[in-house]
Amino acid sequence: MLDILEETTASLPWTIRNKYVLMTGATNGIGLAAAHALAKNGARLGLIARNKDKAEACAARIRLESGLSHAHIDIFIADMSSMHSVRTVAEEILEACPRIDVLINNAGAFYDRRYWSEDHVEMTWALNHLGPFLLTTLLLSRLKENVESRIIFTSSHGHKMARNGIGYGDLDGSRLYGPFKRFLGGANLRYGETKLANLLYTVELAKRLQGTGISANCFDPGLVSTGFNMNNGMLAKMTMSCMKPFSRMPEKGAETLVWLAESTELTGQSGNYYKDLKIGNPSKAAQDLSSAARLWEISEQQISHILS
Ligand SMILES: NC(=O)c1ccc[n+]([C@@H]2O[C@H](COP(=O)([O-])OP(=O)(O)OC[C@H]3O[C@@H](n4cnc5c(N)ncnc54)[C@H](OP(=O)(O)O)[C@@H]3O)[C@@H](O)[C@H]2O)c1
Secondary structure (H helix, E strand, O other), X not given: OHHHXXXXXXXXXXXXXXXXXXXEOOOOHXXXXXXXXXXXXXXEEEEEEOOHHHHHHHHHHHHHHHOOOOOOEEEEEOOOOOHHHHHHHHHHHHHHOOOOOEEEEOOOOOOOOOOXXXXXXXXXXXXXXXXXXXXXXXXXXXXXXXXOEEEEEEOOHHHHHXXXXXXXXXXXXXXXXXXXXXXXXXXXXXXXXXXXXXXXXXXXXXXXXXXXXXXXXXXXXXXXXXXXXXXXXXXXXXXXXXXXXXXXXXXXXOHHHHHHHHOHHHOOOOOOEEEOOEEOOOOOHHXXXXXXXXXXXXXXXXXXXXXX
């Protein structure tokens, strides 16, 4: 019966209704707004969150506010900066989800000083790049089982801050988070490097996935009023509230993300960077194919070192 259903739907145009969408970072900001919209439009959701109570409260809110008391929402718990946690949650997901249609790597943060992840990796790099890299790698086999699947990364205009590319020789951020350097743009540069990594990974992934039916795209949500940068003390909170009048609401920030997940016209489009429902302008560093290949190789090495 399932085979017949699969054969019949295979030739139909893409629709989000009944698709299984797995997302990180859906407990706040852009991700939460996207989860609301996707549930409302008929997607079945799997939320990967670090805080179970918060994730359950979000699921309850989505069900209530979308008027869909029986909306399908699974919750999986993981710290996306910990490679052991990501590996464990991927195993749980593969066990629990016979089908994944869309994977949205959205969780991310900015850190104004150097923190170490559980695996002793600089935190911004671990959370914004290495975690999504590993999660995607571990779920690829399931995504490949469909006629069409989509992988989406939340990148940022901020990738342009890393105009000289990624400092592969200093992935632990020593040159960026020195005593004064973090105030002189070092922390911004590190964030920019990780968002550049989202773009370069998208390009390399799309290249490697050609012919599989899986697309990989990323987008810039614009400046959005969320919990972003609220983890960096009073001054950062004051800065973010000053920027609020110039920021978008989370629903607007999520618009391109929802469109990338839902739009029929995007079938077959892969390896692109979008902004405001159209192709955006990536930096020159984001078009460096040798850097994209190097990023892949270095990320694999880092992960195998951590998990060995
Ligand atoms: N806001 C902007 O102006 C802007 C602009 C460009 C790009 N972005 C990107 O947009 C994405 C979403 O950010 P946002 O603005 O919506 O910020 P946000 O409101 O702070 O949301 C961040 C999300 O990531 C989750 N998260 C953070 N650390 C995590 C961890 N270690 N493990 C698992 N989940 C974790 C958070 O979970 P909790 O709810 O538990 O904290 C939350 O769900 C990020 O990738 C960010 O870089 C934002």
